[in-house]
Amino acid sequence: MPQTDFDQGAVAMSELAVEQENTTVDRNEATTRFHIIDRILFDALGWQKQDCVLEEPLDGTYTDYSLGNPGTRLIVEAKKEGVYFSVPLSSGPQIVRLASLLRGNPNLSAAVKQAASYCSTRGVELGAVTNGHQLVAFIGSRTDGTAPLSGRAIVFRSLREMEEKFIDLWNWLSPEGITSGSLKELLTKESRPLPPEKLSQRLFQYPGLKSRNEIEIELDILGELFLQDIVKAKELEEDFLRECYCTSGALSQYALVSKEILKSRYHELSKDQGKVASVTSKEGISPDLFEAVISKGVSRRPVVLLGDVGVGKTTFVRRLVRIDAKEELERSIVLYVDFGSQPALRRDLETFVSENFAKQLLENYNIDLHSNEFVRAVYNGELNRFSKGIYGQLKDVDPAKYLEQELSLLASLTEKLESHLKASFDHLRASQKRNAVVFFDNIDQRDAEFQDAVYLIAQGLSETWNLTTFISLRPDTFNSSRKTGSLAAYQPRVFTISPPRIDQVVTRRLKFAQQVINAGRFSLGAEGITLDSSLLRDYIDVLITSLSFNHQLSECLDNVSQGNVREALNLLTSFVGSGHVDTRKILDIYRRSGSYTVPLHEFLRAILYGGAVHYDPTSSPIANIFDISSRSPREHFCLPVIMNFLERQAQHSSAELGFIPSSRIYDHCQSLGLRPDEIDIALSRGTETGIIDVTAEESKTGDRTERFRITQNGAYLLHRLSRLFVYYDAVVVDTPILSDEMRPKLSDARTIQERLDRADDFLTYLDEQYESFGELETGLDWESISSAARQDITNVWEALEKAAARRDGQSQYNGTQN
Structure with a gap:
């Protein structure tokens, strides 16, 4: 009896599983594809090579495997064998929620997002990622209202599991299985109905583009130039670095999380790495780091500069070269490679670095x-x-x-x-x-595999070229690479860069921009712009005064940005020239009275909406904590309940660095009647929007334990924003309304009076949904939050009435005079 395609595939899969169990070779991506992935796809699953396109190009990207004819039916993203996907090896269902799988799993997350992007761009429903030994498949392009990363996935944890469950592998991913639609049907099955559409889906233009007047447009351009681009002006560089650089390490006085959490950024690192020094001491640059700069490569290992995104790693490097170690580096050749602004491909990395060195030698040293x-x-x-x-x-x-x-x-x-x-x-x-000192900067804007590749180049330059090399990394990627990546085999010297005080950085930057404007040192003509820079000079004065006297603004900047200097400046820039702010009124009052203090609600409205008419959660730095994925009224409060629980539990001595095990979160939420999938989605949404931190640890058996804690952004949202009218006014458009009676009331609103009424109705709706908890103790003081928000609405009404009374009085006075 002749073998069927399925029988032949099962034999091929079995042979591959047995063979690879006895192989210890660490393959690169191309070799992994040739030795393992090709055999899974073509020998075991029966795809025909003539129906496969390798490295299919589109819009500057390349898919590893595009399978199907006619038309692509499956996109497979391949990773090298050493890129380990953190999926449980021995336990857990084969069908899992994708968001849960990706949380705290950077290698898999990057690969899935890449494959999903390819699927969406090319209109292909099914995507998969594999490193040869593990495989995750999912729906990458959906039309049912569910985001691909919020759906479910199938997981094969090993080649042996693919062999043992080959009938499932065949039914889901063979050409016949794909044609039958069994995988799509399996992954789109939902046991709960989707919620009603959001108001945003009923708006004619969403999110829309907010119109601005001429003054606001000019301020927007000037703000970009003087608050962001001014740091790139060569003629101002040394003055900028001297006057604007703030020593790192000072703890924020505005952070709404404990100081112990702020101190803990590098705890895991020091625990595993041993001696870790700060880049600065009370006297200035750390002597150990200074010695590393002038060591002429004698240690034969790179120097790692660790810091979170936006803490000022690039500024520190620039100041080190131009000011702090300028004399010592006078005779050295300093080479700087910025991977944040230069589009190097991983496969051409060594060539890219070499060509970059040659270019800098010619342009900067005439060599x-x-x-x-x-x-x-x-x-x-x-x-x-x-x-x-x-x-x-x-x-x-x-x-x-x-x-x-x-x-x-x-x-x-x-x-x-x-x-x-x-x-x-x-x-x-x-x-x-002449020694050469090399700085590899901004690689933390790339994926973990790219960072590993750059580190290996730095290691080679230090060890075999005898160069002094510095490489900037994030603590989380460094720790991950120490366990499973390139750094596992090396012992680099490590220095940490802690975030500076955001209020100090922003104030210094504003004052420097003001000085430059007053001195006329930054030519707008050279930028091809003819604008009145006095507009920005006056506006900057307003901002400096506001940050000095309205500490609510400093608190907002510090917590929403979470100590990220870059993000804080982006928030400030979005306020300057925003169409949601009455800029003309601000300047008129300032020029008439000599001062103006920006109220918090004006600033918040600008950053909540950005350049859009309506709140858009995909672009706003502030999350909507009331969004839901089902028709359960309690789910509106799932994320707020989790945030509150994390904050309360973090006060206990058993909470290491504020992190709480996921098991305790699920126990608490499920005791309130919240479903595991609702909790799962809330945790994923919280981590994706930056209001919750997650860390994951793996046991020797491969099981992953997640721990969570609330962030500065989350604490600010819970304690400040959730009590303000401006927040409910924004997120109402992004929240599904379960009540058929209330849904028509919460429609588009334009005037401030209509928006106040709508926010009040929205709070009434949320109050009603919260009643579904009954007598259960959630830990969340919703009554207090709702009451404070209503009081803020009342305060706005009273301010409007007072303003109207003043206008009436002025009008009557003018009439009497006439």
Whole structure:
């Protein structure tokens, strides 16, 4: 009886599983695909190679495998064998919620998001990611209102599991299985009905573009120039670094989380790594770091500068080079590679770095690696040996022939840029006593695999090229790489960069911009702009005064940005020139009275909405905590309940660094009648929006334990924003309303009076939904939160009435005078 395709596939899968159990080779991506993934897809699952497109290009991206004919039916993203997907090895269902799988799982998360993006761009329903040993498949492009990353996925944890459950693997991912739609049907089955559509889905233009007047447009442009781009002006660099740089390490006085949590950023690192020093001491730059800068590569290992996103790693490096170690680096060659602004591909990384070095040597040091004089100096020893070799006799007999052979030798020596660079640095060190110091910056804006690749290059430059190398990393990616990535095999020197005080950074930046404007040192003409910079000068004065006297603004900036300087400046820039702020009124009052203090609600409205007419959770830095995924009224409060629980539990001594095990969160929420999938979605939404932190630890059996804690952003939302009218006015458009009676009332509102009424109705609706908890003790004091929000609405009404009374009085006065 002839074997069927299924039988042949089962045999192929079994042979592969057995073979790989006895193999310890660590393969790169291409080899993993050739040795393992190709065999799973083509030998076991029966896809035909003629129906597969490799590296299919579209809009500058490339899919690893596009499978199907006619039309692509499945996209597979391949990772190298060493990129481990943190999925439980021995327990758990084969069908899991994707959001839960990705949480605290950076390698898998990056791969799934990449594959989902390919599916969405190409209109392909099914996507999968695999490292050869593990496989996750999901719906990457959906039309049922569910975001791909909020759906479910199938998981195969090992090749052995693929063999043991081959009938499932075949039914779900073979060409016949894909055609039957069994995987799509399995993953789209939902046991609960979806909630009603949001108001945003009923609006004619959502989120819309907020119109601005001429003054606001000019301020927006000027704000970008003087608050963001001014740091890039070469003529201002040293003054900027001297006057705007704030020493890191000072704890925020505005943070709404405990100081112990603020101190704990590098706890895991110091626990595993041993001695970890700060980049600064009370006297300035750390002596240990200073020694590393001038060590001339003697330690043969890179220096790692650790800091969270936006804490000022780039500014620290620039100041180190231009000011703090300027004299010591005077005779050195300083090379700086910014991976945040330069689009290097991982596969071309070494070539990219070499070409970047060569370019900087020419432009900054007038060293032409390929000039005749320089090349002959670098390879002087080789030329001397050549003259004593078999061609040496030609020097007198046939000078032209000798020169031809000599040039051929030099051409071969300079043919490979990487080896020529190494020889050039050796020559410069020996002949001119010039050491090279290399900084690899902003690699934390790339995925973990990219960061590992850059670190290996830095290690090679330190170990074999004898260069001093610095590399900037985030603590979480560093810790992850120490366990399973490139850093596991090395012991780098580590220095930490803690975040500076946000209020101090922002105030210094504003004052510096004001000084530059007053001195006319930054030419707008050079930027091709003809605007009145006095507009921004006056507006900056308003901001400096407001931050000095209205501490609510400093508290907002500090907590919403979570100590991220870059994000704090983005928030400030979004306020300057916002269409949601009456800029003309602000400037008129300032110029008439000499001062104006920005109230918190004006600032919040600008950052909540950005440049849109309506609140959009995908672009706003502030999350909607009342969103739901089902028709359960209690789910509106699932995320607030979790946030409150995390904050209360963090006060106990058993909560290490404020982190609470997920099991305790589920126990608490399920005791309130909340479903596991609702809790799961809330936790994922909380971590994605930055109001909850997550950390994950793996046991030796592969089981993953998650722990969570509330962030500064989350604490600010829970204690401040949730008690303000401006917040409910914004998020009402993004919250499904379960009440058929209330839903028509919560429609589009334009005037302030209509918005106040709508916010009041929205609070009434939420009050009614909260009653579904009955006598259960949630821990969340919703009555207090709701009461405070209503009081804020009342305060706005009273302010409007007073303003109207003043206008009436002024109108009557003018009439009497006339």
